[in-house]
Amino acid sequence: MSKVLESGVPAGTEQGQVGRAVKRLESQAKVTGRAEYIHNLEVPGMLHAKVVRSTIAHARIRGIDTQEAKELPGVYDVITGEDILKVIPDPYYGPAFHDQPILALDKVRHVGEPVAVVLATDVHVADRATDLVEIDYEELEPLFHEVESAKSETTFVHDVIRPAGTFADLKTLQPRAKTNVSMEYHLRNGDLDAAFAKADRVFEHTFRSQQVSHLPLEPIVTLAQLTDTGNLLIHTASQSPSFVRIEVARLLGWPENKVRVRTAYLGGGFGAKLYIKLEALVAALALITQRPVRLSLTMEEQFYTITRHAATVTIRTGVTNDGRIVARDCKTWWNGGAYADIGPRVTQKSGFTAAGPYDIEAVSLDSYAVYTNLPPAGALRGFGIPQLVWAYESQADIIARELGIDPLEFRRKNILRNGRPHATGTVMEDVGTVEVLEELARKMRWDEPFDHGSGPIRRGRGLAIGIKAAVSPTTSVAFVNLYSDGSCGVYCGTVDMGQGSDTAMAQIAADVLGLEAESVRVIHPDTEVTPYDMATLGSRSTFHMGNAVRLAAEDAKRQMVALCAEQTGFAPEALAVQDGGVAAPDGSFFTYGDILARRFGMQAGNVLGVGSYFPYYKKPDATTGMSDHITPYWMVGGSGVEVEVDTETGKVRIVRLVTVGDCGKAINPGIVKRQLSGASFMQMGFTLFEEMVFDEGQVVNASMADYKIPGFWDLPEQNEVSIVEVPHRNGPFGAKGIGETGSLGLSPAVANAVYDAVGVRIYETPLTPERVLRALREQQGRVWGDA
Amino acid sequence: MAELQTIRFRLNGRPVELAVQPYETLVEALRRGFQMYSVRESCGQGLCGCCTVNVDGRAVSGCLYLAVLVDGCDVQTVEGLGTLNQLSPVQEAFVECEGFQCGFCTPGMIMMATQLLQENPDPTDEEIKHYMSGNLCRCAAYPEIIAAVHRAAEKLRAQTAAGNTPATAIMAQR
Numbered sequence: 028m029s030k031v032l033e034s035g036v037p038a039g040t041e042q043g044q045v046g047r048a049v050k051r052l053e054s055q056a057k058v059t060g061r062a063e064y065i066h067n068l069e070v071p072g073m074l075h076a077k078v079v080r081s082t083i084a085h086a087r088i089r090g091i092d093t094q095e096a097k098e099l100p101g102v103y104d105v106i107t108g109e110d111i112l113k114v115i116p117d118p119y120y121g122p123a124f125h126d127q128p129i130l131a132l133d134k135v136r137h138v139g140e141p142v143a144v145v146l147a148t149d150v151h152v153a154d155r156a157t158d159l160v161e162i163d164y165e166e167l168e169p170l171f172h173e174v175e176s177a178k179s180e181t182t183f184v185h186d187v188i189r190p191a192g193t194f195a196d197l198k199t200l201q202p203r204a205k206t207n208v209s210m211e212y213h214l215r216n217g218d219l220d221a222a223f224a225k226a227d228r229v230f231e232h233t234f235r236s237q238q239v240s241h242l243p244l245e246p247i248v249t250l251a252q253l254t255d256t257g258n259l260l261i262h263t264a265s266q267s268p269s270f271v272r273i274e275v276a277r278l279l280g281w282p283e284n285k286v287r288v289r290t291a292y293l294g295g296g297f298g299a300k301l302y303i304k305l306e307a308l309v310a311a312l313a314l315i316t317q318r319p320v321r322l323s324l325t326m327e328e329q330f331y332t333i334t335r336h337a338a339t340v341t342i343r344t345g346v347t348n349d350g351r352i353v354a355r356d357c358k359t360w361w362n363g364g365a366y367a368d369i370g371p372r373v374t375q376k377s378g379f380t381a382a383g384p385y386d387i388e389a390v391s392l393d394s395y396a397v398y399t400n401l402p403p404a405g406a407l408r409g410f411g412i413p414q415l416v417w418a419y420e421s422q423a424d425i426i427a428r429e430l431g432i433d434p435l436e437f438r439r440k441n442i443l444r445n446g447r448p449h450a451t452g453t454v455m456e457d458v459g460t461v462e463v464l465e466e467l468a469r470k471m472r473w474d475e476p477f478d479h480g481s482g483p484i485r486r487g488r489g490l491a492i493g494i495k496a497a498v499s500p501t502t503s504v505a506f507v508n509l510y511s512d513g514s515c516g517v518y519c520g521t522v523d524m525g526q527g528s529d530t531a532m533a534q535i536a537a538d539v540l541g542l543e544a545e546s547v548r549v550i551h552p553d554t555e556v557t558p559y560d561m562a563t564l565g566s567r568s569t570f571h572m573g574n575a576v577r578l579a580a581e582d583a584k585r586q587m588v589a590l591c592a593e594q595t596g597f598a599p600e601a602l603a604v605q606d607g608g609v610a611a612p613d614g615s616f617f618t619y620g621d622i623l624a625r626r627f628g629m630q631a632g633n634v635l636g637v638g639s640y641f642p643y644y645k646k647p648d649a650t651t652g653m654s655d656h657i658t659p660y661w662m663v664g665g666s667g668v669e670v671e672v673d674t675e676t677g678k679v680r681i682v683r684l685v686t687v688g689d690c691g692k693a694i695n696p697g698i699v700k701r702q703l704s705g706a707s708f709m710q711m712g713f714t715l716f717e718e719m720v721f722d723e724g725q726v727v728n729a730s731m732a733d734y735k736i737p738g739f740w741d742l743p744e745q746n747e748v749s750i751v752e753v754p755h756r757n758g759p760f761g762a763k764g765i766g767e768t769g770s771l772g773l774s775p776a777v778a779n780a781v782y783d784a785v786g787v788r789i790y791e792t793p794l795t796p797e798r799v800l801r802a803l804r805e806q807q808g809r810v811w812g813d814a
Numbered sequence: 815m816a817e818l819q820t821i822r823f824r825l826n827g828r829p830v831e832l833a834v835q836p837y838e839t840l841v842e843a844l845r846r847g848f849q850m851y852s853v854r855e856s857c858g859q860g861l862c863g864c865c866t867v868n869v870d871g872r873a874v875s876g877c878l879y880l881a882v883l884v885d886g887c888d889v890q891t892v893e894g895l896g897t898l899n900q901l902s903p904v905q906e907a908f909v910e911c912e913g914f915q916c917g918f919c920t921p922g923m924i925m926m927a928t929q930l931l932q933e934n935p936d937p938t939d940e941e942i943k944h945y946m947s948g949n950l951c952r953c954a955a956y957p958e959i960i961a962a963v964h965r966a967a968e969k970l971r972a973q974t975a976a977g978n979t980p981a982t983a984i985m986a987q988r
Contacts, residue, residue, distance in 0.1 A: 060920075243918075244854075244856040244864055244952050293916060297952070525915030525916025525953045705915060708956070730859060731857040736952060737956075738947055738950050739959075742943070746957055
């Protein structure tokens, strides 16, 4: 049961709030410049922090001389790792491993690592003083490439690797030493050798993805202060306020209730503002100075704070001559940089999807999280999946063409259908693989002839489809509060960073309670007020928080109906909720405000609904890596492109872009459409030109002058987005997440189109003119040497 | 510390003065002195457009523009275009077309679009892309922004047809 929605066409529910084209609740605030961002926050008595960063990729610290910096007029203090130890004796943090020191101790592991902090009331003074801090290094051999580093037996980024034990799925990890592989995941399903023996052809290729930057336009920023009772109040542009609270409390050995973390609208996140970034440092600085401290990164500093994993994927696939994939063996090395951040979870969660949306008899997957001396890598819109889809969907085209089968037909033959087990053993349910592929074919008019052009500009088309498992296990809790006049507030920890979650949550609550979505107020994350939420990441909020909000709204509704039943004498089943109140069978109608006024004798009281959502999950088996409940839902995204390749310059231009995503049920079709299109454009940057370029660990293009992101001129002439709705049995109103779906398939779709246009295969992103031109020259037997 | 210099200028129509450092940028001065939080520094190099401010009728990058230079000038920010209840036609169009996601680049986009429409009441897609190419949106709401500029152009043409001058039409109608 699925249907394809023409974008913008609402499909209503009973109360008509879900599926309605509600304008974003914060529209006016954003266009008037009034929307609250932590970027805007200043408090009296505040100190500005500026970070002194390592200039060396891997070194022992022999000494830090802060004297001259401390003497600069206006400098309040200069803080080093030794000072941090006085307030936090074990200052190592991180979501998957406790490996990142708040400020470097004894060693630096990447260029840009924070070594000291200057504090001053004038930010310019602090900035100037950072140049006066002298650090004496003893250089060590650096490791930059993930495969090299994984094999190293002499140089280690960390002497001991310490798992955090935070996540249920990573709980069993043991500390390791003498390796740069922080974590590995293996999946073994079926008899691989026997399956390969059945194959008529075996293909093996290696694909690589580059480091890229999230680059949210609101720089990463945190302001921490002590409250009157000495507790911590942390204002932070974070996607995960609950996690920040838990982690800062852990570092301090405090109970959670002494740490308050709040956020506001984020000026973009994309994974850059996840888990813990500046918060531990700024909290420590506030404790040391007993003053409010603000740290806002410059654009350059963002490049050194978090990146997307570069990855090397070697994929070996056995196929029969009629185009059936029978065996797949895939090895992935993730370049995690110097600190694990969420890399180990990327390694596992992406790792197990490396076989793609295909039904394959035997699968063997190995996925390695590798430390290197580069800036830390984390999650960026897709949690590693785009790097894997880049490999398996590029290879799918290579195989199809070698076998003389149409690339679409090849995918149709192998597509994983509902009712069939995924490589992990989890049986597919309510997954839109077939629907997305077919919609993509229709939109691309794949069965129609295509003009490849002649002369120097050649045209080609390509498509690709990717699948992602929602990160699990995770929890969301929500409160729905009906105030004494019957108006409604939704308390949830989902951070609205532009994805429109405030509006979606309001629509869900409104639909249950028979209210207008526009009348619902969504209270922004503040751990003092809003309940626990794992984080705003991995396209999880619509499903997890959406369910929590729906359950909380139903709880509030049940209580309201029960009160009204008590007051009117009707049975609860006879009462109906509509238009912000309860209708009785005798035609009488009571607003929620009326019901509360009758209960308390005046305008007073609250009805508080609580909802908590925690989907069932089974951790992968330690030997096989399999689980019959690996994820609560799957996301499927397909991309199709038509490109023009200039054979004289190597320039690739996307002239038509088609993005298809299965969202289960579009809570707000316009917002869903824009999420798909935004993700697709972002991925276009990663595919065609975005690349962090390193020289001895230093980012040589750490500015928007040298690192270009997609702008107006990069828009394809034709841009089409198609929403597919395959409702999920456990989704709120059938909905699934959509934030990353548009990212999944684009890169290989472009490479496949380039091949279709000019017959050269590109194995590494980005597809810069230089890379494409080199491949074209090689095809002509005119190999170019390195410049 | 260098010596402070007092500058006097009009901010969104009202006369103001502020003592500034000679190296202070317009973004810093507008935020520190007047809490004009629509003016935002992101790239710090005049490349992203988040800090777009109008000085004497010309859009400038506030992160590169020294505050001392606005002495005697007329400075306009998004705060001066419209209010929560009274949006300007360009602001209205951005709401109607959902020309934003995270909203961080939005004030800069609106300032630039406002200036474009004063110069060119009926721009083509190409002209919009060309004029706005110095404003970046990491959420990539570009198609919606282009649609919003077209929608705003329609609104403004309707207003000028009704007798408003282009200069008054561009402001929220009070």
